[in-house]
Amino acid sequence: MKLDDIDMSLLRALNTDGRLSASELAARSNVSRGTVYTRLRRLRRAGIIRNFSAHVDHDKLGLAVTAVVLVSAGQFRWREMSQELATLPEVQYAGYLTGGFDIMLIVRTRDTDELRAFVFEKLQGIQGVRATQTLTVVEEVVNRPNIIPGP
Amino acid sequence: MKLDDIDMSLLRALNTDGRLSASELAARSNVSRGTVYTRLRRLRRAGIIRNFSAHVDHDKLGLAVTAVVLVSAGQFRWREMSQELATLPEVQYAGYLTGGFDIMLIVRTRDTDELRAFVFEKLQGIQGVRATQTLTVVEEVVNRPNIIPGP
DNA sequence: TCTGAAAACTGGGTGTT
DNA sequence: AACACCCAGTTTTCAGA
Numbered sequence: 218m219k220l221d222d223i224d225m226s227l228l229r230a231l232n233t234d235g236r237l238s239a240s241e242l243a244a245r246s247n248v249s250r251g252t253v254y255t256r257l258r259r260l261r262r263a264g265i266i267r268n269f270s271a272h273v274d275h276d277k278l279g280l281a282v283t284a285v286v287l288v289s290a291g292q293f294r295w296r297e298m299s300q301e302l303a304t305l306p307e308v309q310y311a312g313y314l315t316g317g318f319d320i321m322l323i324v325r326t327r328d329t330d331e332l333r334a335f336v337f338e339k340l341q342g343i344q345g346v347r348a349t350q351t352l353t354v355v356e357e358v359v360n361r362p363n364i365i366p367g368p
Numbered sequence: 369m370k371l372d373d374i375d376m377s378l379l380r381a382l383n384t385d386g387r388l389s390a391s392e393l394a395a396r397s398n399v400s401r402g403t404v405y406t407r408l409r410r411l412r413r414a415g416i417i418r419n420f421s422a423h424v425d426h427d428k429l430g431l432a433v434t435a436v437v438l439v440s441a442g443q444f445r446w447r448e449m450s451q452e453l454a455t456l457p458e459v460q461y462a463g464y465l466t467g468g469f470d471i472m473l474i475v476r477t478r479d480t481d482e483l484r485a486f487v488f489e490k491l492q493g494i495q496g497v498r499a500t501q502t503l504t505v506v507e508e509v510v511n512r513p514n515i516i517p518g519p
Numbered sequence: 520t521c522t523g524a525a526a527a528c529t530g531g532g533t534g535t536t
Numbered sequence: 537a538a539c540a541c542c543c544a545g546t547t548t549t550c551a552g553a
Contacts, residue, residue: 218428228424235386235420238547249521254548265428269386270513272418273379277369279517285465285472299509306518310474311510314436316503321436323461325515352467358450359462362421362513364476366430367457374538389528400539405530 218263223248225365227256228266232363235269272362280325282332283354286340288320291347301343307335318350369414374399376516378407379417383514386420423513431476433483434505437491439471442498452494458486469501 220228226246230237237245239253246253260266275283290298295313302311302322310323322340326332336351371379377397381388388396390404397404411417426434441449446464453462453473461474473491477483487502 220429228422228429231422232424233419233421235422240547250548251522251550252520255520263428265425267423267425268384269420269422270384271379271382271386271420273383273514273516274415274418275515277414277416278371278379280515283463285463285467303510307515308510309512309515311508312434312436312505313507313509314503315506316436317501318503321503321505327517350468352465352469352472354463354472355466356464357462358464359454359459361460363424364426364431364458364460365424366478390530391528401529402531402540403538406537 218259218265220265223252224256224260224265225368227253227260229365231266231269232365270362275325279327282326282329283357284324284326284332284336285352285354286322286324286336287318287350287352288322288340288346289348290319290345292345293319294345298343298345305335305339307331307339323354369410369416371416374403375407375411375416376519378404378411379514380516382417382420383516421513426476430478433477433480434508435475435477435483435487436503436505437473437475437487438469438501438503439473439491439497440499441470441496443496444470445496449494449496456486456490458482458490474505 223246227242230242230245239250242253243250257266302308302320307324307326308322309325310321312321313319314321324332324335326335332351336349340346340349374397378393381393381396390401393404394401408417453459453471458475458477459473460476461472463472464470465472475483475486477486483502487500491497491500
Protein backbone atom coordinates (compact mmCIF):
# COMPACT_ATOMS: atom_id res chain seq x y z
CA MET A 218 0.00 0.00 0.00
CA LYS A 219 1.17 3.47 -0.83
CA LEU A 220 1.41 5.92 2.02
CA ASP A 221 1.10 9.64 1.40
CA ASP A 222 1.78 12.62 3.64
CA ILE A 223 -1.60 12.36 5.34
CA ASP A 224 -0.97 8.76 6.35
CA MET A 225 2.47 9.56 7.68
CA SER A 226 1.16 12.52 9.60
CA LEU A 227 -1.52 10.38 11.23
CA LEU A 228 0.99 7.67 12.08
CA ARG A 229 3.34 10.16 13.66
CA ALA A 230 0.53 11.64 15.73
CA LEU A 231 -0.71 8.23 16.85
CA ASN A 232 2.81 7.22 17.69
CA THR A 233 3.05 9.90 20.35
CA ASP A 234 -0.56 9.60 21.53
CA GLY A 235 -2.54 6.56 20.50
CA ARG A 236 -5.79 7.87 21.99
CA LEU A 237 -6.02 11.08 20.00
CA SER A 238 -9.58 11.68 18.80
CA ALA A 239 -10.41 11.87 15.13
CA SER A 240 -11.09 15.58 15.35
CA GLU A 241 -7.73 16.26 16.98
CA LEU A 242 -5.99 14.15 14.39
CA ALA A 243 -7.88 16.05 11.71
CA ALA A 244 -6.73 19.37 13.11
CA ARG A 245 -3.10 18.29 13.36
CA SER A 246 -3.01 16.88 9.86
CA ASN A 247 -5.13 19.60 8.27
CA VAL A 248 -7.78 17.26 6.92
CA SER A 249 -11.42 16.65 7.75
CA ARG A 250 -12.65 14.17 10.34
CA GLY A 251 -14.10 11.97 7.66
CA THR A 252 -10.74 11.63 6.01
CA VAL A 253 -9.19 10.65 9.30
CA TYR A 254 -11.74 7.86 9.76
CA THR A 255 -11.26 6.43 6.30
CA ARG A 256 -7.46 6.66 6.49
CA LEU A 257 -7.34 4.95 9.86
CA ARG A 258 -9.56 2.17 8.62
CA ARG A 259 -7.29 1.71 5.59
CA LEU A 260 -4.17 1.70 7.73
CA ARG A 261 -5.66 -0.91 10.04
CA ARG A 262 -6.96 -3.09 7.20
CA ALA A 263 -3.59 -2.98 5.48
CA GLY A 264 -1.93 -4.10 8.70
CA ILE A 265 0.23 -1.01 8.88
CA ILE A 266 -1.35 -0.21 12.21
CA ARG A 267 -1.35 -3.53 14.01
CA ASN A 268 -3.06 -2.38 17.17
CA PHE A 269 -3.11 0.20 19.91
CA SER A 270 -1.76 -0.24 23.36
CA ALA A 271 -1.09 1.47 26.65
CA HIS A 272 2.54 1.81 27.65
CA VAL A 273 3.10 0.88 31.25
CA ASP A 274 5.94 1.51 33.69
CA HIS A 275 7.19 -1.98 34.46
CA ASP A 276 9.05 -0.95 37.59
CA LYS A 277 5.85 0.39 39.08
CA LEU A 278 4.10 -2.85 38.19
CA GLY A 279 6.61 -4.77 40.26
CA LEU A 280 8.67 -5.99 37.32
CA ALA A 281 11.98 -4.66 38.61
CA VAL A 282 14.28 -6.82 36.49
CA THR A 283 14.81 -6.46 32.77
CA ALA A 284 17.34 -8.68 31.04
CA VAL A 285 18.70 -9.34 27.60
CA VAL A 286 19.22 -13.02 26.97
CA LEU A 287 21.40 -14.04 24.06
CA VAL A 288 20.84 -17.61 23.01
CA SER A 289 23.01 -19.96 20.99
CA ALA A 290 20.89 -22.64 19.42
CA GLY A 291 21.64 -25.93 17.74
CA GLN A 292 19.62 -28.43 15.69
CA PHE A 293 17.37 -25.65 14.63
CA ARG A 294 13.68 -26.25 15.11
CA TRP A 295 12.50 -22.86 13.96
CA ARG A 296 8.78 -23.41 14.09
CA GLU A 297 8.63 -25.24 17.38
CA MET A 298 10.99 -22.86 19.14
CA SER A 299 8.98 -19.87 17.98
CA GLN A 300 5.86 -21.33 19.48
CA GLU A 301 7.56 -22.21 22.73
CA LEU A 302 9.12 -18.77 23.06
CA ALA A 303 5.82 -17.08 22.32
CA THR A 304 4.12 -18.86 25.20
CA LEU A 305 6.62 -17.69 27.82
CA PRO A 306 4.90 -14.85 29.67
CA GLU A 307 8.14 -13.15 30.71
CA VAL A 308 9.26 -12.54 27.13
CA GLN A 309 8.65 -9.05 25.80
CA TYR A 310 10.74 -9.37 22.66
CA ALA A 311 12.13 -12.37 20.86
CA GLY A 312 13.94 -12.38 17.55
CA TYR A 313 16.12 -14.67 15.48
CA LEU A 314 19.51 -13.25 14.66
CA THR A 315 22.41 -13.65 12.34
CA GLY A 316 25.79 -13.00 13.86
CA GLY A 317 27.34 -14.09 17.13
CA PHE A 318 24.09 -15.39 18.60
CA ASP A 319 21.00 -17.07 17.23
CA ILE A 320 18.21 -15.60 19.35
CA MET A 321 17.82 -12.47 21.42
CA LEU A 322 15.21 -12.14 24.13
CA ILE A 323 14.16 -9.22 26.28
CA VAL A 324 12.68 -10.55 29.47
CA ARG A 325 10.94 -8.90 32.43
CA THR A 326 10.65 -10.48 35.85
CA ARG A 327 9.80 -9.39 39.36
CA ASP A 328 13.24 -10.19 40.77
CA THR A 329 16.46 -11.99 40.04
CA ASP A 330 15.01 -15.19 41.43
CA GLU A 331 12.37 -15.23 38.73
CA LEU A 332 15.04 -14.39 36.17
CA ARG A 333 17.17 -17.31 37.26
CA ALA A 334 14.16 -19.59 37.09
CA PHE A 335 13.34 -18.32 33.62
CA VAL A 336 16.82 -18.78 32.21
CA PHE A 337 17.91 -21.98 33.89
CA GLU A 338 14.63 -23.81 34.09
CA LYS A 339 12.30 -22.62 31.37
CA LEU A 340 14.73 -21.49 28.68
CA GLN A 341 17.41 -24.12 29.11
CA GLY A 342 14.62 -26.69 29.12
CA ILE A 343 13.66 -25.86 25.55
CA GLN A 344 15.07 -28.31 23.01
CA GLY A 345 17.61 -26.70 20.79
CA VAL A 346 18.83 -24.13 23.31
CA ARG A 347 22.57 -24.80 23.65
CA ALA A 348 23.93 -21.87 25.59
CA THR A 349 22.64 -18.61 26.99
CA GLN A 350 24.25 -15.37 28.02
CA THR A 351 22.21 -13.14 30.28
CA LEU A 352 22.84 -9.41 30.53
CA THR A 353 20.90 -7.36 33.03
CA VAL A 354 19.50 -4.01 31.95
CA VAL A 355 20.64 -1.45 34.49
CA GLU A 356 18.86 1.46 32.91
CA GLU A 357 16.62 2.03 29.92
CA VAL A 358 17.62 5.12 27.97
CA VAL A 359 15.29 4.80 25.00
CA ASN A 360 12.12 2.76 24.78
CA ARG A 361 10.03 3.81 21.83
CA PRO A 362 7.00 1.88 20.65
CA ASN A 363 7.82 2.56 16.99
CA ILE A 364 10.22 4.15 14.61
CA ILE A 365 8.42 6.25 12.01
CA PRO A 366 10.72 7.05 9.10
CA GLY A 367 11.36 10.69 8.39
CA PRO A 368 10.46 12.52 5.17
CA MET B 369 0.62 2.77 44.66
CA LYS B 370 -1.27 -0.41 45.39
CA LEU B 371 -2.91 -2.10 42.45
CA ASP B 372 -5.95 -4.30 42.92
CA ASP B 373 -7.72 -6.68 40.58
CA ILE B 374 -9.66 -3.90 38.89
CA ASP B 375 -6.49 -2.00 38.03
CA MET B 376 -4.83 -5.11 36.68
CA SER B 377 -7.88 -6.00 34.65
CA LEU B 378 -7.93 -2.53 33.11
CA LEU B 379 -4.22 -2.69 32.36
CA ARG B 380 -4.57 -6.06 30.71
CA ALA B 381 -7.45 -4.81 28.58
CA LEU B 382 -5.59 -1.65 27.56
CA ASN B 383 -2.52 -3.72 26.82
CA THR B 384 -4.35 -5.63 24.10
CA ASP B 385 -6.39 -2.65 22.88
CA GLY B 386 -5.37 0.82 23.95
CA ARG B 387 -8.37 2.49 22.35
CA LEU B 388 -11.09 0.64 24.24
CA SER B 389 -13.82 3.00 25.37
CA ALA B 390 -14.67 3.49 29.02
CA SER B 391 -17.93 1.60 28.61
CA GLU B 392 -16.19 -1.37 27.01
CA LEU B 393 -13.57 -1.40 29.71
CA ALA B 394 -16.33 -1.26 32.30
CA ALA B 395 -18.07 -4.24 30.74
CA ARG B 396 -14.91 -6.32 30.49
CA SER B 397 -13.85 -5.61 34.04
CA ASN B 398 -17.34 -5.85 35.53
CA VAL B 399 -17.28 -2.38 37.02
CA SER B 400 -19.19 0.79 36.33
CA ARG B 401 -18.10 3.45 33.91
CA GLY B 402 -17.42 5.86 36.71
CA THR B 403 -15.01 3.45 38.30
CA VAL B 404 -13.16 3.09 35.02
CA TYR B 405 -12.67 6.86 34.78
CA THR B 406 -11.37 7.25 38.30
CA ARG B 407 -9.06 4.25 37.99
CA LEU B 408 -7.62 5.37 34.70
CA ARG B 409 -6.98 8.82 36.06
CA ARG B 410 -5.21 7.30 39.05
CA LEU B 411 -3.13 5.00 36.88
CA ARG B 412 -2.06 7.89 34.66
CA ARG B 413 -1.32 10.23 37.54
CA ALA B 414 0.73 7.58 39.28
CA GLY B 415 2.75 7.10 36.11
CA ILE B 416 1.81 3.44 35.82
CA ILE B 417 0.28 4.18 32.44
CA ARG B 418 2.89 6.35 30.74
CA ASN B 419 1.05 6.92 27.47
CA PHE B 420 -0.80 5.28 24.64
CA SER B 421 0.50 4.48 21.22
CA ALA B 422 -0.27 2.80 17.95
CA HIS B 423 1.82 -0.23 17.05
CA VAL B 424 2.95 -0.18 13.47
CA ASP B 425 4.35 -2.79 11.11
CA HIS B 426 7.84 -1.53 10.38
CA ASP B 427 8.31 -3.70 7.31
CA LYS B 428 5.25 -2.14 5.72
CA LEU B 429 6.61 1.30 6.53
CA GLY B 430 9.74 0.54 4.56
CA LEU B 431 11.95 -0.16 7.57
CA ALA B 432 13.10 -3.55 6.38
CA VAL B 433 16.17 -3.90 8.59
CA THR B 434 16.14 -4.48 12.33
CA ALA B 435 19.41 -4.97 14.16
CA VAL B 436 20.67 -5.55 17.66
CA VAL B 437 23.83 -3.58 18.35
CA LEU B 438 25.91 -4.57 21.36
CA VAL B 439 28.28 -1.85 22.44
CA SER B 440 31.41 -1.99 24.58
CA ALA B 441 32.09 1.37 26.13
CA GLY B 442 35.07 2.91 27.85
CA GLN B 443 35.65 6.12 29.84
CA PHE B 444 32.06 6.07 30.80
CA ARG B 445 30.15 9.27 30.20
CA TRP B 446 26.79 8.04 31.28
CA ARG B 447 24.81 11.25 31.03
CA GLU B 448 26.24 12.50 27.75
CA MET B 449 25.94 9.13 26.05
CA SER B 450 22.30 8.78 27.11
CA GLN B 451 21.48 12.09 25.52
CA GLU B 452 23.34 11.30 22.34
CA LEU B 453 21.71 7.90 22.00
CA ALA B 454 18.27 9.37 22.62
CA THR B 455 18.63 11.76 19.70
CA LEU B 456 19.39 9.07 17.15
CA PRO B 457 16.17 8.55 15.22
CA GLU B 458 16.97 4.96 14.26
CA VAL B 459 17.10 3.76 17.86
CA GLN B 460 14.00 2.03 19.13
CA TYR B 461 15.48 0.69 22.34
CA ALA B 462 18.64 1.55 24.23
CA GLY B 463 19.68 0.21 27.61
CA TYR B 464 22.77 0.03 29.77
CA LEU B 465 23.79 -3.47 30.67
CA THR B 466 25.88 -5.42 33.12
CA GLY B 467 27.59 -8.45 31.67
CA GLY B 468 29.53 -8.99 28.51
CA PHE B 469 28.49 -5.68 26.93
CA ASP B 470 27.77 -2.21 28.22
CA ILE B 471 24.94 -1.04 25.98
CA MET B 472 22.35 -2.77 23.84
CA LEU B 473 20.50 -1.02 21.04
CA ILE B 474 17.65 -2.10 18.84
CA VAL B 475 17.81 -0.17 15.60
CA ARG B 476 15.53 0.05 12.57
CA THR B 477 16.64 1.24 9.17
CA ARG B 478 15.37 1.13 5.61
CA ASP B 479 18.22 -1.01 4.32
CA THR B 480 21.65 -2.34 5.16
CA ASP B 481 23.22 0.79 3.78
CA GLU B 482 21.50 2.89 6.38
CA LEU B 483 22.47 0.35 9.02
CA ARG B 484 26.11 0.57 8.03
CA ALA B 485 25.97 4.34 8.13
CA PHE B 486 24.37 4.21 11.58
CA VAL B 487 26.90 1.84 13.10
CA PHE B 488 30.11 3.01 11.48
CA GLU B 489 29.43 6.70 11.21
CA LYS B 490 26.95 7.77 13.84
CA LEU B 491 27.55 5.24 16.60
CA GLN B 492 31.29 4.84 16.29
CA GLY B 493 31.48 8.62 16.24
CA ILE B 494 30.12 8.89 19.78
CA GLN B 495 32.85 9.44 22.38
CA GLY B 496 33.15 6.47 24.70
CA VAL B 497 32.02 3.87 22.16
CA ARG B 498 34.93 1.41 21.98
CA ALA B 499 33.60 -1.53 20.04
CA THR B 500 30.31 -2.65 18.55
CA GLN B 501 28.87 -5.97 17.54
CA THR B 502 25.93 -5.84 15.16
CA LEU B 503 23.46 -8.71 14.86
CA THR B 504 20.72 -8.57 12.26
CA VAL B 505 17.22 -9.61 13.27
CA VAL B 506 16.06 -12.15 10.72
CA GLU B 507 12.62 -12.62 12.21
CA GLU B 508 10.66 -11.21 15.11
CA VAL B 509 8.86 -13.92 17.02
CA VAL B 510 7.53 -11.90 19.94
CA ASN B 511 7.07 -8.13 20.10
CA ARG B 512 4.83 -7.16 22.97
CA PRO B 513 4.34 -3.58 24.11
CA ASN B 514 4.23 -4.62 27.76
CA ILE B 515 4.47 -7.48 30.15
CA ILE B 516 1.62 -7.45 32.65
CA PRO B 517 2.40 -9.73 35.59
CA GLY B 518 0.05 -12.59 36.21
CA PRO B 519 -1.98 -13.12 39.37
C1' DT C 520 -12.60 14.38 0.39
C1' DC C 521 -15.91 17.13 2.79
C1' DT C 522 -20.24 18.28 5.45
C1' DG C 523 -24.25 17.78 8.62
C1' DA C 524 -27.16 15.27 11.63
C1' DA C 525 -28.25 11.15 14.39
C1' DA C 526 -26.29 7.96 17.68
C1' DA C 527 -22.94 6.91 21.03
C1' DC C 528 -19.58 8.24 24.26
C1' DT C 529 -17.30 11.37 27.66
C1' DG C 530 -16.55 13.64 31.91
C1' DG C 531 -18.81 15.71 35.21
C1' DG C 532 -22.06 15.78 38.94
C1' DT C 533 -25.31 13.88 42.71
C1' DG C 534 -26.83 10.90 46.21
C1' DT C 535 -26.84 5.92 47.94
C1' DT C 536 -24.91 1.55 49.38
C1' DA D 537 -14.54 3.16 47.20
C1' DA D 538 -18.09 1.70 44.10
C1' DC D 539 -22.54 2.32 42.22
C1' DA D 540 -26.76 4.10 39.38
C1' DC D 541 -28.63 7.86 37.54
C1' DC D 542 -28.54 12.22 34.94
C1' DC D 543 -26.84 15.97 31.79
C1' DA D 544 -24.32 18.97 28.56
C1' DG D 545 -20.64 18.74 25.48
C1' DT D 546 -17.90 15.93 22.38
C1' DT D 547 -16.90 12.19 19.35
C1' DT D 548 -18.16 8.76 16.03
C1' DT D 549 -20.86 6.99 12.40
C1' DC D 550 -23.23 7.41 8.26
C1' DA D 551 -25.47 9.43 4.57
C1' DG D 552 -25.28 12.68 0.75
C1' DA D 553 -22.78 15.96 -2.03
